[in-house]
Amino acid sequence: MNKRKLAGIGAAAIMALSLAAGPASAEGQGVSVSKNEDLNVPHLVSGELTKPSAKPAPSIVLDYLKKEKDLFRYSGEAASTFEVLSEEKDELGYTHVRLQQKHMGTPVFGSVLTAHVDKNGVLTAVSGTAVPNLEKKSSLAGQNKVTKADAYGIGKEAVEKKLGDKVDKFENEERPELVIHALDGEARYAYRMRFEVLDPAPGNFLVLVDAKTGEIIESLNEMHEAKGGKNKGGTDAISGTVVTGSGTGVLGDSKTFKTFSTADGYYMFDGTRGNGIYTYDGRNQTRIPGSLWLDADNRFNTSYDRAAVDAHTYAAWTYDYFRNVHNRNSYDNAGAELVSTVHYGRSYNNAGWTGSQMIYGDGDGYNFRAFSGSLDVVAHELTHAVTDFSADLIYQNESGAINESMSDIFGTLTEYHFNNNPDWLMGEDIYTPGTPGDALRSMADPTLAGDPDHYSKRYTGTQDNGGVHINSGIGNKMAYLLANGGTHYGVKVTGIGNDKVGKVMYRTLTQYLTPTSNYSHFRASAVRAATDLYGASSAEVASVKQAFSAVGVY
Structure with a gap:
């Protein structure tokens, strides 16, 4: 799935160390630091970082960063170096604060921190990498000549x-x-x-x-491709009511879904989820969104309807998975409309998230059938939108591989959640329709597609944006082992099941990963997320550590 994003801060190894009581960083006991060795700054600091406080969470975080200038290696005021972007409270009582690093008022691209304050006002973790010593960089001196x-x-x-x-x-x-x-x-x-x-x-x-x-x-x-957005037509000027329609999907299965009854007929608009789900007909052109899908009798059973039936249904199912399982209201967590265009282009062998909506090609009938016919593909692409509005993982090298792996993980978990012929394969419903049993990728055995299943086997070249799809196999194998258990490279993993994997990975993605995360930071973040959910001494935390160790990530 050929999405392109920018490189992260290398693939630096992470070094974990413990801090003894005494330094300012050790307010409480058990404080640990994972460091980016290339930059010699923290990637994750966790433990009881501060004493209980009644102050607002952003103040607690900025006070801590002010005391820890030596650890984070910056000068200047904390409040001007780290701008608070957002503050969010969760069901566990944690307040999550997201901060953007700045230098002399200018944002540092990709340098975002997330900080986590518990219900007692104790800062428990700071995640992400800030670029150190920018005030000493001579390359930032002088005038900018380009307007x-x-x-x-x-x-x-x-x-x-x-x-x-x-x-x-x-x-x-x-x-x-x-x-x-x-x-x-x-x-x-x-x-x-x-x-x-x-x-x-x-x-x-x-x-x-x-x-x-x-x-x-x-x-x-x-562009997030298979190999968000504003209402682009909508129903604002149309009077009618939401009703239930029926139709046949790409694979010939029957489905029911929400439509909009009007004097003109029945539109593929679902007004019951967020700010709406809209499905359009691209008419084999490349202008989007096209025409809002309209039917005379609310029975969408022609062969031409099939791609629209699945796009509309699976967008709703993906919305429901994130809403009902993770309490997320659309990809932006603010009810953003889900807009899809089917029959995009002629025999177009791809699908993708454009940054504002989904597009689905019909495929050429040989390599691919209509791309909307695969729930895991639809959920995979919409998870990219979730990532863009949370961790915003830069799409190159290891951060890009984690981005791609997260989409595979949630594509698969959505498929299992709805018992939609679930498996640990990606895109099997639409890939090479004349060849049964194959798929774009296998999460259970990434090597079937030539992808690594262990960090020691990772791709280090420049193709595929530094191996974003190739090296996603490492995270995919980790997730498979974490859910199902097994022994890999001599490491035994006790499985915790799909539901708990979803909870740990969702918290990891939305609260701990940052744009420049690498695999070692992925491990540290997942361990911290599992600790929040189940406790530091829990079997779940032990399994998370086992799963990452089994794929060579420490």
């Missing part, structure tokens, strides 16, 4: 070069924003911008341009 207008032109040209053709119209744009880019070890000012395009080919491009030289630092297609 925003110049940067925009350079960025547009870079996108057109990637696509091999001129772009007449961008569907959406994020204009240039000044940031500090330090993911390659060199801190420099850069303009960050985004271009969403459909013609001459679909893409959601992230571009960073050096603010001094005009050099392209990154030009990456971040």
Whole structure:
């Protein structure tokens, strides 16, 4: 599933160490630090980091960071170095604070921390990597010579070069924003911008341009593909009521789903979930969203209807999984509309999250059938949207592999939740319809598709954005073992079942992982998430440690 994102802060090894009582970092006992050895700063600090307090959670966090300047290796005021982005309380009584690192008022790209305060006002963890000693970086001195207008032109040209053709119209744009880019070890000012395009080919491009030289630092297609968004037509001006329709899916199975009864007929609009689920007909064109699907009798049983039936149904099921199991209201946790377009393009062998909606090709009938016919694919792609609105894992190298693995994990868990012919294969319902039993990937045995099942076997080249799909096999095998148990590379894992895996992984994704997480940080984050849920001495925490050890992640 060929989504493109930007590189994380390397694949640095993580070093765990204990802090004895005495330093400011050891307010309580059992404080531990996982460090990024390349940068010599924490990736995860956990334990009783502060004493109980009645202060607001952001104040507790900033007070701690102010005391820990030596540990985090920064100067200046904590409140100006770490901007509070959000504050969220969960059902366990924790308050989660997300912070953006800044330097002299400029955001540091990808440098986000999450901090976690329990119901007693004790800071229990700080997760994520902040770039150290930015005030000492000579590369940040001097004037930026490139204007925003110049940067925009350079960025547009870079996108057109990637696509091999001129772009007449961008569907959406994020204009240039000044940031500090330090993911390659060199801190420099850069303009960050985004271009969403459909013609001459679909893409959601992230571009960073050096603010001094005009050099392209990154030009990456971040579109989530199978190999969010605003209502783009909707029913605002249509009077009617939500009713139940029926139809036949891609595999010939019968389904029921919510539709919208009007004087014109029945639209594929479900107004019972969040701000609505909308399914459109692309009519084999590349302009989206297309026409809101309309039927005369509320029975969607023609062969042309099948892709729409599954897209509409599986979007609702994915919404229900996250809402009912994890109490998440759509991908942004604020009820965002789920918009899908089926029959996108002609024999289009792909599907994807564009950054604002889903698109589904019909496939060529040989390599793929209609992509909306696979629940795990639909849930996989919509999980990318969840990731974009939570951990925002940068889509290259290890952070990208974790991003891809999380989508496989929740695609599979959604399939099991609805007992929809569940298995630990990805895309088996739509891949090579003439060849039974195969799939895009196997989570039980990633090596079947040539992917690694152990960190020692990881891919370290530059293809596939540094192996985001290839190295997702490591996380996938971990999740399979954590759910089912087994012995792998001589390490015995006691399974905890799908439901607990879902709880641990969801908390890991939404509360502990950050844009630059690598596999070692994934392990530390999952252990901390399981500790929150089940206790430090629990069997579940022991199993999480076993599962990561079994795939060589420490």
